[in-house]
Amino acid sequence: MLNPAIGKLIENYENRYRLVIDVAKKARKVSEAAEQRGEIIIEKPVSIAIDKIADEKGL
Numbered sequence: 001m002l003n004p005a006i007g008k009l010i011e012n013y014e015n016r017y018r019l020v021i022d023v024a025k026k027a028r029k030v031s032e033a034a035e036q037r038g039e040i041i042i043e044k045p046v047s048i049a050i051d052k053i054a055d056e057k058g059l
Contacts, residue, residue: 009050012057023049 006019013019026049034041041048 006050008059009054009057012059019053022053026052 009019010016013022023046027045030048030052031041031045034045
């Protein structure tokens with residue numbers, strides 16, 4: 001199970017598709033930024049993106 005719970009994130013969106021799009025965009029940015037810096041990301045970019053969105057929403 002992803003932490004934070006997806007159910008709590010969905011409550012802050014009109015629909016789940018908007019959440020998926022936002023997570024995908026943020027994950028792409030995380031991945032591109034790490035690639036530019038030459039970092040190796042151990043955690044998956046989608047997990048990092050979900051955590052960032054949850055922090056932004058105050059969850």
